[in-house]
Amino acid sequence: MRLLLPSLLLSILLASCTSQAPKAPQTTTATTEQSTTAAPVIVFRKTPCFGTCPHYEASIYADGRVAYEGFKYAPVEGKRELKMPISTINSILAEAKAVGFAGLPDTYSAGVSDLPSTVLTLRPATGPAKTVTVEGNAPVELQNLLQHVQKQVEESLGASADR
DSSP states (O other), X not given: OTTXXXXXXXXXXXXXXXXXXXXXXXXXXXXXXXXXXXXXXXXXXXXXXXXXXXXXXXXXXXXXXXEEEEOTTOSSOEEEEEEOOXXXXXXXXXXXXXXXXXXXXXXXXXXXXXXXXXXXXEOOSSSOOEEEEESSOOOHHHHHHHHHHXXXXXXXXXXXXXX
């Protein structure tokens, strides 16, 4: 009987420790999954062409995270997780608002099939997302906005915007 009582107590203690241990990681995981599933506020893409045009995509989140994937001829190839200052993200969004991005046509085409496209999608806090695709013939203000976003993405990578 003396050996049975300590063994029983040890079994109860081990069972209670085992059943309580997973609770903390599950809570942390759920919080992490919620924070990483929010949609990006800016998505910037450069599409390939028949030449050596850089091909990459950067998804920029309101908290400063940037999910980047560089393909052929990109400033940096492969997947990267980057950080961008929130003030930079806000300046891009403010410039887009000043340009009247939400009211721009969806496509600016040059009518040539092998030109690369630059695609910018913005998701405002309220309202639907807006995507504009530019191959050519875009207004100067829009071209300046696209160059600004490209420069910020490439600076976040540590790459030169003059590539």
